[in-house]
Amino acid sequence: MVSFISTPGGWELLLIGSCFLVFAGVAVALVLVVAMLLRKSSAGPAVICGGCGQSNPPTARFCSRCGQSIEKSPS
16 A cells, blocks of 8 residues: 655755744744834933934933933933
8 A cells, every 4th residue: 555645854844944943033033123112112202412412312321422421300
């Protein structure tokens, strides 16, 4: 009797493993992007440098353009 059902060989397993790794990589990248966007949106308003007017992240201690110390005004 001839069987037309075969067990996966080396190339099939390699293809399945490669597809899994690609999808897992995409899922990890998507999670990282969403986490970054959520962190950025919840960080607060930008801080403007008094020396050059550059908009900086709220956590910045120094201006990203001119390097001047950023003094935060009390809220």
